[in-house]
Amino acid sequence: MKEKIICIFIVLFFIGAISNVHGADIVTNDQISLGNIAHSPPTFEPIINTERDETLSPLHKSDFGFLGIEFTGWTPPDPIIAAGPNHVVVMTNGAIGFFQKNGTKDFQDxxxxxxxxxxxxxxxxxxxxxxxxxxxxxxxxxxxxxxxxxxxxxxxxxxxxxxxxxxxxxxxxxxxxxxxxxxxxxxxxxxxxxxxxxxxxxxxxxxxxxxxxxxxxxxxxxxxxxxxTKSMLITGSQSFGIPVTYGSAPAMYMIEHFESSSNTVVRLHAITDPLSTPDRETYDLTVPAYSPPEDPPQKGTTTRPETFDSRFWSCVWRDGSLWATHHQGTSRVMARWYEIKTNNWPTSGTPELYQSGDIDPGEEIRTFFTSIAPDGYGNAAMCFARSSPDEYISIARCMRLADDPLGTMGPVVMVKESDGPYNSGRWGDYSGVSCDPSDNLTFWMMHEYTPGDGTWNTWISSCYGEFPNNPPETPTIDGPINGNAETAYNYTFNSIDPDEDDVYYYILWGDGYVENWVGPHPSGIDFEISHTYTKQGTFTIKAKSRDSNGYESGWASLNVTMPRNKIFRFNFGIIDFLNERFPYLFSIFRYILEFQ
Known part of the structure; x- marks a missing residue:
């Protein structure tokens, strides 16, 4: 029997050699239909490029401005602004005006x-x-x-x-x-x-x-x-900040300053049941120390405008936070801002100081008569006057973006420089910032400057924050985790972008091949692609997604195994070939098998 088996193996080896010439093969299928579009083969790129494409950076636009209300004869002007969908309405002592957003004045009275x-x-x-x-x-x-x-x-x-x-x-x-x-x-x-x-x-x-x-x-x-109509008269204090509220607030809040030489508390007030039986609760919130403001120096004159006290000139409640600003500092007056989380107080919870900061451009520069507004994306902007012994009193602004470090504002930007000193003892007394309701992103602001002739003008300007961008979610990977080498398999990737931006996929197949930011693909829609492993073994597929603004997700992974066992399919067409070329071969097989 041993001799029979040896003889059969010799014959099979001979047949195998001929079969390799004439088409017996390991069956593979390296074709896949993606819609009716053939998939482009991957490129070999073992080095991963992690640098961000700056062409996809978030939106940021420069300031735009125009002349507002000119000198009315009243001093100070007390400039203030409100932005609507297509117009801004501005007021000063002595005037009200309507402007289109391109600077065209429609009305003044x-x-x-x-x-x-x-x-x-x-x-x-x-x-x-x-x-x-x-x-x-x-x-x-x-x-x-x-x-x-x-x-x-x-x-x-x-x-x-x-x-x-x-x-x-x-x-x-x-x-x-x-x-x-x-x-x-x-x-x-x-x-x-x-x-x-x-x-x-x-x-x-x-x-x-x-x-x-x-x-x-x-x-x-x-x-x-x-x-x-209802009224409340609070005695023993004055000059509270009271906000425009966005959305549904638990109460109408007010914020009160104190006037000691050094203070570490502001008092919050909450008015509830305003149209029936108004009630008021208070909460003393600890904040960084503040003091009554210095009257600031200016270039070209010894006249210093009166800054009065540390009252809150401007505040807005939005998305659970009270944003407020005042100027303070006995030795050097500076604008200060606060974001106070109201935490559903007074219904439940207590307020907390989430962040605050001073607008300090450095050296001897002062910042005062300040205003603030948040937008609908967590950014905030401030407008204020600035001066120093070497600077005329001019208009400046700054912004913070939603993802900036807590307690920080961006650089101070000069909006409109004055052309000379101002010899009146009054400046301001306040300014305005208003968020544009048409996009909830643009800030419109208005303040005072002097053209250098002893009078004042106002300047209307706008600036833009950044669209805060949420990165896409880590993609899912679906597909076979076991298979055969030299066989194409389909894998599906899906990443959801919270902002519904299109997404791109970066795929490492684990065998040295890379899909380099394939896309764009709609958020949340399956993206299917095939890959063929040419060797046996275990591989880790890794993938991440990137949105159209350049923000990336985390990595997802899937382990796949391509074992060594292969499917061998015999090409029976070889039988006819052998019978034609070797007519006595099958007689030899029968003789070997029947041999005793």
């Missing part, structure tokens, strides 16, 4: 007297300290100022646009608050909104420091009438 913006409501000649906001809840502009009349009465002047275009009609009101405030000495007003009410506030002085908060039901104001 005085705010005082019988010939001015509130003339039909009976406004007199002493109208001052204007404020303007854009209400994100109703898409209306709201403008206000305070008035001290000749008969010793105090008024709030309020106007509400009929839609998001300021060039239409306005519903205007003149509200006597002499009784509510306790005197005819109204000063330093402010305006705030939430989803249901408009809040008008102001300082009063008769009988000591007082702060009035006058609350109006919003809905009737939109159509020309006054509905529910």
């Amino acid at each position: 005085e705010i005082e007297d019988s010939f001015g913006f509130w003339g039909d409501q009976g406004a007199t000649g002493f109208v001052f300290d204007p404020e303007v906001i854009y209400d994100p809840h109703t898409d209306r502009f709201m403008a206000m100022a305070c008035e001290r009349s000749s008969d010793s009465k105090s008024y709030f002047l309020l106007a509400v646009s009929d839609d998001s275009d300021p060039n239409g009609d306005w519903h205007k009101y003149r509200i006597d608050v002499t009784t509510e405030g306790g005197g005819g000495d109204i000063d330093s007003p402010n305006i705030a909104v939430d989803s249901e009410a408009v809040y008008l506030s102001a300082d009063f002085f008769t009988g000591g420091q007082k702060y009035l908060v006058y609350i109006l039901e919003k809905e009737p104001l939109l159509s020309g009438s006054i509905g529910i």
Whole structure:
């Protein structure tokens, strides 16, 4: 029997040699259909390129600006701005103006007297300290100022646009608050909104420091009438910051400063149930030490403008945070900013200081009369005056991006330089920053500068943050984990981008071959590709994704094994060939097998 087996192996070896010549093979299938498009073969690139393609960097645009309201004869100007979808509304002492965003002025009018913006409501000649906001809840502009009349009465002047275009009609009101405030000495007003009410506030002085908060039901104001009104008079303090709120806040917040030589607390106020029985709670929040502000020096004159105190000139509540700013510093005045997480207080939780910082350009530069606004993506911008013994008082700004280190702002940028010194003892008294509702990314700002002739002008400018970009999620990899070498297999990759950007895939097959940023492919849609391993063994497929802005995911991996066992398929066509060439071969087989 042993001899039979040896003889058969000799014959089979002879047949195998002939078969290799005539087509018996190891069957492979190196073809795959991807739609009807043939897959391009991978390139061999063992070195991984991890450098970011700067052509895919996030959006960043430069500033744009134009002349705003020019000198009205009032000093200081008290410039303020509100951005709507297609216009900005600006105000100063002595004027209100509507501008298109390309700088075209559509309208300007005085705010005082019988010939001015509130003339039909009976406004007199002493109208001052204007404020303007854009209400994100109703898409209306709201403008206000305070008035001290000749008969010793105090008024709030309020106007509400009929839609998001300021060039239409306005519903205007003149509200006597002499009784509510306790005197005819109204000063330093402010305006705030939430989803249901408009809040008008102001300082009063008769009988000591007082702060009035006058609350109006919003809905009737939109159509020309006054509905529910409530008021709160806080005694012993003044000049709170009160914000425009975006979204649904647990309360209307206010922020109060203190005036000791050194302070480490700000006081937060929360007004609840505003249109029924208004209630107010307070919370003392520890912050970095601050002190009353220095009156800043300027180039070319010994005149220093009055900075008053460390009141919060500007604040906004958005996405759970109260952003606020004031100027402080007895030895060198600097703008300071805060982001305070309100943490659903007073319903639950307590406020916390999330981050803060000073605007300190260095050396002897001062920053003051500051304003702040966040956008819809976590960026924030500030506008302020800056000066030093070697600088005229000019307009500057800075920004922080959502992913900047906590407590930091970007570089200070000069927006508009003055052309000379300013010899009035008043500058500001405030400024404005407003986030553009059309993209929730653009900041519009307005402040004062001097053309060098002893007067003031205002400058309107815009700057842009960056679209915050979320990287795509780590891709999934699906496909066979066992197979045969020299056989093509399909693998599917899928990565979801939170921003719905297109994605590209970088694939390491584990055998030295690389798919180098294949794409673009829609977010969340399967991408199928084939690969053939030419050798046996275990390999690790690794893949990551990158979005169209250049941000990358983490790595995914899948281990695959290509064992040594191969499928051997015999080409039976060789039988006919052998029978033709060797007609006695099969007789030999029978003889060997029958041999005893």
